[in-house]
Amino acid sequence: MTTISGFSVPTGCCLIPGGAAGEHAVQGNLTPGDTLLSVEHIVDGSPPTRTDRTAEFSIHATKAGVVENTTTDTTGDFLHVLWAMSE
Structure with missing residues (x-):
């Protein structure tokens, strides 16, 4: 968990x-x-590159610690996931 001063x-x-x-x-x-x-x-490389895939992902409705990807195969690459926590 990360908190940033000023973020609610x-x-x-x-x-x-x-x-x-x-x-x-x-x-x-x-x-x-x-x-x-x-x-x-x-995508790892010199330099690494990024593509926004947010629209293709969702947080699983019943399982903790899981996101679901509906379309894109990202095998061999990486995903950076950022979320706001419900309190």
Whole structure:
């Protein structure tokens, strides 16, 4: 959990391995009811690049620590997930 002075709620973020469309485990306190702020698809390289994939992801409705990807295979790459925690 991260809190930023002046931001009204605690936030969480995690860099995780990508994978096929479907469920992705996220370390941290991600729970149903939290608000997904962004998901970036990170490709390692010189320099690394990012693509915003937020619209393709959602927080799982019943499982804690899981986001769901509806379309894009990110196998071999990484995902940076940022969320606001419900209190």
